[in-house]
Amino acid sequence: MNFRRLFFALAILLGSLVVTSTPAEAACAPLSLCSCTVSTTGISFGSYIPVDATNNESSGTVRVQCVLLVALAGSYTIDLSTGSSGTYAQRTLRNGASILTYNIYVDAARSQILGNGSGGSSRITRNFTALLGVDQTTTVYGRIPAGQNVPAGSYSDTIIVTVTY
Template identity: 35%
Template sequence: MKSNLRSAALGLCAALALAVVPLQGSGAGTSTTTLAVGVTVVSNCKVAAAALTFANYVSGQTENVDTTTTLSYSGCPNESLKFELNDGNNVQGSYRGMRSSGGSVLGYQLYRNANYNSLIGTGSNAVSFTAPSSGSGTVTVYGRIPANQSVPAGSYTDTVGVTLTF
């Protein structure tokens, strides 16, 4: 009887082992596809600004002092560009201002044209245009110190932020 029991137990174990082992060709399947990968590389549009340097201003003089500089751009796509210039660090009412080390302010303004009648700044005063196919070029900025300002002698400076949006 022990041998029959032992045979039955071994048979049961063998049957359970077969039930756990996956059968070859049991219908397990696979499916494949592809994943599309892509990126758009945008240009590295760069801007540079040459210093805007005025000639000497004599305190109280009766003539304006005018000068120009350029904003350069390169590597820009052939699409809409927009230059914006902020008010600088020393805005004085309707003028930007250059400040001396003693704290005095000499008013000036920046324009987009040689007639000095169209301000350059932000928003509606920004300079917008389409970049040429070369992706590079310059924009002229016209600066003016209005006449009849009496300020102490000294060196006057300001910093204006330039933003190029593309």
């Protein structure tokens, strides 16, 4: 099996900022005659209110597009980095020395932390069959737990998304 990795940053922002990402591109091996691109929509949590009793939740997407010149069936995995926290257990949004904890999940119930399969995290694997192309979008889910007493400001984190196919 031929493995390629695509890396790009998925910005996680708190506030009213618009999230954009730069597509990454890699070519498949010459025998498979394909090329793939990956793009994201970041997770924008909007305003966080420290005295609010409900979690702040949002979602983003990872889109994988491949142009194939021969019939192909296969799969790819989506892995996320830990971001600035260095751990999957509790990712952190930062504003200078101030920290706001959050995490990213595989599922809408927010029960499986999305990572690379280590440290209690899960990875996403998608299967596909295609003759000429693949275009799949996967939703990822974010949550900032309620009750964190943090100063006002713009908090952010950068997550590296790795797609292996």
